[in-house]
Amino acid sequence: MSESAQTVSASATTLMRVALRLLWRDWRGGELRLLLLAMVMAVTSVSGIALFTDRLERALVQESATMLAADRVLSGRQQPPREWLQEAAQRGLATAEVQAFASMVFSDQGNLLVAAKAVSEAYPLRGELRVSDQPFGAAYTDNDGPARGEVWVESRVLPGLGIDVGDTLYVGDGEFVVSRVLVQEPDRQQGGMMDNAGPRVLMHLDDVPVTNIIQPGSRVSYRYLFAGELAALDVYADWVREQSDGDFRLRDVRDESQEVSEALARGESFLLLGSLFAVLLAGIAIALTARRYSERHFxxxxxxxxxxxxxxxxxxxxxxxxxxxxxxxxxxxxxLGWLVHEGILILLQTVIPIALPAASLTPFWLGALTAFICLFAFAMPPLLALKHTSPLRVLRKDLVDAPLSTALPYVFGIAGALVLIVWYSQDLLISVILVGAVAGVALLLSAMSYLLLRTGSAAGMRAGSAWMLAMSAVRRRRRQSVLQVLVFSLTIMSLLILALLRTDLINDWQAQLPEDTPNHFMMNISDSQVAGMQTFLQENEVDANPFYPMVSAGLLTVNGAPAPHPWDDDDDEQGRSTMTERSGDNDRDADADRQDTEAGGADATDRPQRVENRQVTWTAQLPPDNEVVAGSWWAEQSIPGRVSVERDYAERIDVNLGDELVFRVNEQEVTAIVDNMRTVRWDNMQPNFFFIFSPGTLDHLGATYLSTLLLEGQEKLLLNDLLRQFPTIVVLEVDALIEQIQSIIAQVSSAIELIAGLVLIAGALVLLSCVNATLDERFRENAILRTLGAGRKLIMTSLLIEFAFIGLLAGVIATVGAELSLYYLQSEVFQQEFALHYWVWIAGPLAGTVIIAGLGFAATRKVVNSSPLAVLRQLSA
Amino acid sequence: MTAMIEARHLSKQVATSEGQLVILKDISLSIDAAEAVAIVGVSGSGKSTLLGLMAGLDSASGGDMLLDGQNLSTMDEEERAQLRGRSVGFVFQSFQLLPSLTALENVMLPIELKNDRDARQKAANLLQRVGLESRLQHYPNQLSGGEQQRVAIARAFASQAKILFADEPTGNLDAATGARVIDLLFSLNAEFGTTLVLVTHDDRLAQRCGRMVRLVAGEITEDVSVDVAANVGDAAHV
Structure with a gap:
């Protein structure tokens, strides 16, 4: 027993030595290069992409945390229990407290509506407070916040109140010294109405009682800020959810900016899809090369x-x-993955302004695990089948079946691909779409391979001998031909899908936020101020954009029945507030349900009559980025009493063309007939409306106006003059947000380009391995043909025809498969409109023909160029 | 003297699209240790199949095959492989060297598989013995046919096999080279005291063995000692 155990263990080292020797020799002989290359490719693309997204994601989370001034924010319309803060502190989290409210502030010279914010000493937990000692002066960081009895104010407050730094300002009953000019606060954009009411006045939390401003029923946004380890935050979040009964909302940055998170989500989906393609293609290359390797090792x-x-x-x-x-x-x-991701980072230096946090080890594990799965699923089966080789093969090759004729490798390969797809996508939908596409292609192939054989032989009879030779080669290698078409079409399909998705995504993003996207909203403009403001803008050579009249309207009835509440079954959708809606918060009715969004308070499910107020407008012209999808836009001379409804919203409240809607606008009821439905680009950061009325319907109901401005760099100083001249208007600055989104989009776009490049390399590897797989047989056949007197030209022409034919077939199948997959991917995963890409229907098959013919011809040309005798001698040895 | 190789009523059939094809029928044969036996016959007579069965490379359809006292018919492929590793060496018509290993490594392989730590030295000695001491690091495709076969012979003796099976060892070589290779094979065989089974269609080569077995259409038609074979060989052809 012990003797045999000893023998076995000794054998293991011997066998490993033999294995290493074979490995080394095969490597030197070039046998393993493609196989190793394919495996390296799989690991490189996975670890490189994972490293990049890992670090980018950490950076974005870090960067976004500064947008919240914390990692998590708990907010509510009432003060959350104090114990919750203590609980968080006990769990090792840093905490801070914020109260935000709109208030009039006074000086001896005037008054101004401001967005007041009281903060505890620890604020901000993330990001920086930037201040200066004079309006528009040089900024420096001061994270201590205002001391008691002091306030920090945004530059615009000073001209608005006619005061200077060091002067006194009154908030409610409190008297404060303006000690600093506030240049930047991390969470400036996050508060909705409370933060958009006007310029900022920042004060110490302990000073709030002195002001006597907060009374029962006052609208205050209470926020607890938390920062700390992710795990501790998650545990605490669970604890809060157990306690809160939904009265308070705990958010991280993903909940904050829909524009950012959508761009990110799409980008991540694409990267994921890309790396999945890269790995699957590498997997196919691994399977093909491993198969060839094992065939050579029988x-x-x-x-x-x-x-x-x-x-x-x-x-x-x-x-x-x-x-x-x-x-x-x-x-x-x-x-290589590390180098690739470092390369991307160098490329993206200009668009990633922040220092990236170090990568975790996870990407390397991902790479290793992927290689492991690839190896077991794609390379192991053909190699392990070698153990079934009959030793009799040394005497009688013809008598012995090749051990690879079983279906086992395919079963393993498909199972491995499935595991990879589900594991990578973590998303059943993408998996189903991909598997469906592959299955579809396989089905198409079976049908086509049958036709291929039939038409091939029929055509061969009529055509010249090169054609006949090519077709008979395709027929003779029927299984291989089908496999080649399958592999080629999958490869071309992957490349087409990625190329088209990439183009569509990037075009879509560029259309979303073009270079000249206005980055300031001007609101609360009265009718009488519009002309004056237009003159002001003209004098200062700033391009004016349309002034949209805006009123708050609540939908009461649809065809006489009470209007259904649009968000009853999906609270998350409340996040869909447009820039208009967010900016319009400040003049919204106090009892509007939408206040829940910014305050995160209790959902008012027990209210008997829930009327949702929306900012609505009227206009004769269809706004840009709007598209009428049902009915038609009203003519220049339109009839009053018509309304255009955003399509998805119409579906939610079950409204159709011709329905009669009754709105409550400023305590009056207004009736309008639904004239058309529109689609709207919600993510373009521009004024967007669920309801647009025909001119003459609401004109008498006292609207304020909304417009946008593009102000960059020094132009921003104009704001001061503008506000001095029109002190009652509210300016919302979204330039930082737009810049952030544009930068994220630029980052994601670059990453997408890189992924597409990686997939291209993986695809080329597959094509090469696939052509190589038939090389031995081609050598033999063509040597025999040439021995029998076939000319080089004939054989070369026949090779060209054979590969072109296979390439054409693959191109056609790939195009169909790509369009089908894109239809599902774009409509289900990327939330894009699908449109057929007509040029691809020509480019796909053409590319297939040219690439496969070129590649196949280049790889097999040596078949013709080597001496037939040498070939035969080498093959028989 | 105990039989090193013993076939008892051995038969082999294979299924073809036209029904069962009988390749060997009722072969009974006994070969003693250190005996040299030539199996001759025309192409398709079943020589190589018989060699495969005797060496345990294939399993018979009927009958028993005993090698070194062990019944191959009752062994599975794993046991047969172990037996081959212990007792059997091969020389093939097409050399069957591993093309990615050097001459030295090819000869080392069977020694290493026996966990012998001196594999390199023993292999080098054997290659020197077959006159290839200057070719140790050459790959098979850098060697001539005769040299490759000499490497194969060195490999066959490397495992210190008791039985050596040679399948048309000169089939791919010219006459002069073939003769030198055969000389080498026989001298090593004598030196190591190995039992030799040589399959050939070349009667002159067969006459160098002590005994000749002739196969015709899967049956033994002759089993004679070499001296007799020299006399009756021509008669058998009539």
């Missing part, structure tokens, strides 16, 4: 068996080879 296995190797020892040797390959691939691939 004889090895047979010889080793005659030398006394048992099946298990053969398995052990090839397992050793694979294991060594795996280790090399993981090491080299991880290293």
């Amino acid at each position: 004889d090895y296995a047979a010889i080793m068996k005659t030398l006394g190797c048992t099946s298990n020892q053969i398995s052990a040797i090839y397992f050793g080879i694979l294991l060594s390959l795996l280790i090399i691939a993981v090491v080299v691939g991880s290293l």
